[in-house]
Structure formats: C-alpha cells, structure tokens
Amino acid sequence: MAGRPLIGISTYLEAGARWGVWELEAALLPAGYPRLVQRAGGLVAMLPPDAPEYAAATVARLDGLVIAGGPDVEPVHYGAEREPRTGPPARERDAWELALIDAALAAGIPLLGICRGMQLLNVAVGGTLVQHIDGHAEVVGVFGRHGVKPVPGTLYADVVPEETSVPTYHHQAVDRLGAGLVASAHAADGTVEAVELPSAAGWVLGVQWHPEMGEDLRVVRALVTAAS
Numbered sequence: 001m002a003g004r005p006l007i008g009i010s011t012y013l014e015a016g017a018r019w020g021v022w023e024l025e026a027a028l029l030p031a032g033y034p035r036l037v038q039r040a041g042g043l044v045a046m047l048p049p050d051a052p053e054y055a056a057a058t059v060a061r062l063d064g065l066v067i068a069g070g071p072d073v074e075p076v077h078y079g080a081e082r083e084p085r086t087g088p089p090a091r092e093r094d095a096w097e098l099a100l101i102d103a104a105l106a107a108g109i110p111l112l113g114i115c116r117g118m119q120l121l122n123v124a125v126g127g128t129l130v131q132h133i134d135g136h137a138e139v140v141g142v143f144g145r146h147g148v149k150p151v152p153g154t155l156y157a158d159v160v161p162e163e164t165s166v167p168t169y170h171h172q173a174v175d176r177l178g179a180g181l182v183a184s185a186h187a188a189d190g191t192v193e194a195v196e197l198p199s200a201a202g203w204v205l206g207v208q209w210h211p212e213m214g215e216d217l218r219v220v221r222a223l224v225t226a227a228s
Helices: 032-039 054-062 091-107 114-124 155-159 218-227
Strands: 006-010 013-019 022-028 043-047 064-067 111-114 144-150 165-166 182-186 192-196 204-207
Touching: 006 032, 006 091, 006 204, 006 218, 013 043, 032 091, 043 114, 054 091, 064 091, 064 114, 064 204, 064 218, 091 114, 091 192, 111 114, 111 144, 111 218, 114 192, 114 204, 155 182, 155 218, 204 218
Parallel strands: 006 043, 006 064, 064 111, 111 204
Antiparallel strands: 013 022, 144 165, 144 182, 182 192, 192 204
C-alpha cells in the first residue's frame, strides 16, 4: 500500500439515510466513487461537510481531491435568481466544497470535479450555469449515455484522445466559463462536457459526466498519477 496517493472525495450529508434498523443523518457517498479511485491506484478519504475555515488544513493532508456529483449549486453563488426547475439548496455542502476548491487551487493539489463538482469549479472561478437543459437526464434516477468529443491540445484530450460514450445524468450545465477555464470536451449539442485550468499550478479538470458509473479509468487514473 506504500506510495499510493491519498485522494479526498467530498460527500453528501443526508438527514434520513436508512440501513439495517437505522434511519439517521449520515455522511454518504455512492460506492462507485471510492471504488473508482481505488481501482485507479489511490487511497480514499471521505470528506463530509465541515466548517469552510478547515478546508485548507484538510487539503494540506491530501495528495488529490475529487468534488463529487450531487445536488444543484445554489444560484446565489453565481449571481442568479433560482429558477423553478432548480433543486433545493445544499448550503453546507456548497460552502464546504467551494472552500475545498479554493484551497486546492491555492495549494496546487490535483483536483477533479465530477458533474456538480465541475459546475462548482466553474462557479468558484467566477463562471455561471444554465439552470436547466433537456436531453442529459432522460429518466429520473437512471443514468443515460451520450458521446463526448475532446478538444485537441487539451489536458483532457491527452488523457482521452478519442470521442467516447459516457454515463450522464444532469440537468444543469456550464454557461459562461470562469476565469482561466477552457472547455476541453463537448457533447453533440454543444454542451460543455469538460473544463480545465491550464494556468493552475497543479492538475485541474472537471467532467460533466459520471466516470464512477462506467469502466473507463483513464480520467481518474490521470488524477491519481498527478497526485503520486
């Protein structure tokens, strides 16, 4: 086990999770996330929401960071009013994950944002979101698939050079890119499917799809390699 980098993954905080005879508040994460990091060669630390002032100290103990998928980002963080189809806010998680992203960028820690995590990365550097798009979450609670085409010359294209079919489930998307971000993959309808930060001191990538629901390890293996 020596030498495997420690990758922190942000988690949900749910009021009424059920297991066995229990129904309690729980910090939880779909098992696909830690399994993906483990399969890619990393060790996993789950990071439930905490006070934002502890984010820098938390990131300092990690070799890499994943901001996981989850609920919609509260529109106040990108200067917008909530639209009717935007989900309820997850304020503790928004505050914690924005602080984690800021700390990772400041420290040059390799950072991967997945779905919501990509959107939050965009918001953290001043970007905005489209609050609803059609065609990327066809059936409630069921992952779909669609093609993603890399932009030549980008970090993502170096990792995955060909067009691929990816597991997808989202109804929001990047609108205006945040400062320094570039789009590094698109769906056929033009939706931004990956972003990266070439000017960052470290490895920074966001993907709009859910690699933890598929078999392609390349994106997370690249994170683990950068964190090693």
